[in-house]
Amino acid sequence: MDNIASHENWKNCFSEIGPGLLLFARQWTRSAADAEDIVQEAFVKFWRRNHKINNRALLYATVRSIALDFIRRDKRRARREATVFAEADPSVEPQFEWEDEAQSALAAAVNCLPHDQREVIVLKIWNELTFSEIADALGISQNTAASRYRYALANLKKSLQPQ
Amino acid sequence: MNDFSELENDLRALRPARPSPVLFERIEEAMAENRKASVSDAKPMASWLRRFTETPYRFGIGLAAAAAAVLLLLARINTDPTRNEDKEIAQVSPPVETGPVRPAFSGRNGVDGSISSNKFISAGATQVVYNSRDEGLQFADSSRQPLRRLRYQTQQTWQWRNPSTGASLRVSYPSEEVVLIPVSGQ
Numbered sequence: 001m002d003n004i005a006s007h008e009n010w011k012n013c014f015s016e017i018g019p020g021l022l023l024f025a026r027q028w029t030r031s032a033a034d035a036e037d038i039v040q041e042a043f044v045k046f047w048r049r050n051h052k053i054n055n056r057a058l059l060y061a062t063v064r065s066i067a068l069d070f071i072r073r074d075k076r077r078a079r080r081e082a083t084v085f086a087e088a089d090p091s092v093e094p095q096f097e098w099e100d101e102a103q104s105a106l107a108a109a110v111n112c113l114p115h116d117q118r119e120v121i122v123l124k125i126w127n128e129l130t131f132s133e134i135a136d137a138l139g140i141s142q143n144t145a146a147s148r149y150r151y152a153l154a155n156l157k158k159s160l161q162p163q
Numbered sequence: 164m165n166d167f168s169e170l171e172n173d174l175r176a177l178r179p180a181r182p183s184p185v186l187f188e189r190i191e192e193a194m195a196e197n198r199k200a201s202v203s204d205a206k207p208m209a210s211w212l213r214r215f216t217e218t219p220y221r222f223g224i225g226l227a228a229a230a231a232a233v234l235l236l237l238a239r240i241n242t243d244p245t246r247n248e249d250k251e252i253a254q255v256s257p258p259v260e261t262g263p264v265r266p267a268f269s270g271r272n273g274v275d276g277s278i279s280s281n282k283f284i285s286a287g288a289t290q291v292v293y294n295s296r297d298e299g300l301q302f303a304d305s306s307r308q309p310l311r312r313l314r315y316q317t318q319q320t321w322q323w324r325n326p327s328t329g330a331s332l333r334v335s336y337p338s339e340e341v342v343l344i345p346v347s348g349q
Contacts, residue, residue, distance in 0.1 A: 010194070011187060018186070023179035036186045044193045097178045106177055125174045153167040156174075 013053060014043065020127035021063055026095050027119055028067035042066045056129055057136035064119075064137065109159045117152035124149055234334065283323035283332055291318045300346060310343040 021043070025035035042063040051058055096107040110118060123129045123137060134145040294316040300309040320335040 011191075014182075014187065014190065018182045019179040022182050032180070032183075036182060036189075039182065040186060040190050040193060043190055047194060095180055097180055102173075103177050106173055110174070110177075121174070125171065126179050150167075153170055157167065157170055160170075 010047065017056075017059075017127070020122075021059075023095055023126055024060060024119070024122050025063050025067055027115065027122065028064075028071055034070065038063060038067050038070055056127070057133040060123060060127065060129065060133075060137040061139075105160065106156070109156050112159065113152055113155055117148050117155065120145055120148040121152040121156075234336065282327070283325050283330075286322040286324040286331065287320075288322070289320045291320075292316070293318060301343075303343070309346045311346050313342045313344065315340045315342065 018039070021039045022032075022035050025038040025042075026032065029035045029038060042059070042065075045066070046059050046062050095111065096103070098104045098107050110121065113121065119138065120134055123134045124131075129137065131142045131145045131149070134140075134149075135142045138145065140148075292315050296314045296316075298312040298314055301312050302308075303310055317338050317340060318335060319338050320333065322334075323332040325331070
């Protein structure tokens, strides 16, 4: 079994999972630069500890843990950023690369999801984790992960329906 | 789930923003630094020490050896009060005594200003036998007289005290002793 520390071409590995990791981290920071800091710290930490590459749940749990530490370290800044972000146009720092208006609306709808639903959908859709891995990464049961996913899809469908 | 398959496909078609090229460079640098740090950390560890720490069993041996070394070091602090008191007097006595003669060290209970602040003196030693076993008679190679072999399991405790600071040190360890007692045949 391959492990990340002995993975010679880690860039290929990171090219595959980097965008998903970054999107996952963006849920807590809202700023791309901070999210990149978190991803860097988590990826290097994961690599340094010789964890298996396929232990994706642990990698995402590491990102989450570092992101939460980041929030705790700088609560005031996070609060200020959250306020600014809430008032700002989400297209200022896009989390997605959309090609048309429909995708733009979908991205906006994802951003409006409740946090617990959004993190499950981010892990499931753009990081391709199984419900078991999501449960491990978030410290919840598989049933909870699956039901949050269904609620997220239902909410998205509802918000995308023409008024 | 089938109700959402179209929505799931739409979501998958939406691509997350890619990390900046700077992030790749930063991760590369961080990994290179970590690799250097781990190599330099590993260098000072001698190969024999690494062997000890590789497995829990060997680590146990290493730990036991370290504990024995600490015990020897502690035993060297002061196991013989008289000898060390003499040494203390020799160390702290001035070369020429011009004033009235007084002992440089006033004994175990006395606190003297001439005692170095980091000096511990022996404050007691106990040996508690918590198990003894008679292993029967046996004959030594050089003698026809039978010997009774007794095995004692004890707990030994040594105590030291620093009279100037009031600090005390206590070392306790289990020990096993085998005693051969000649038996007279009558």
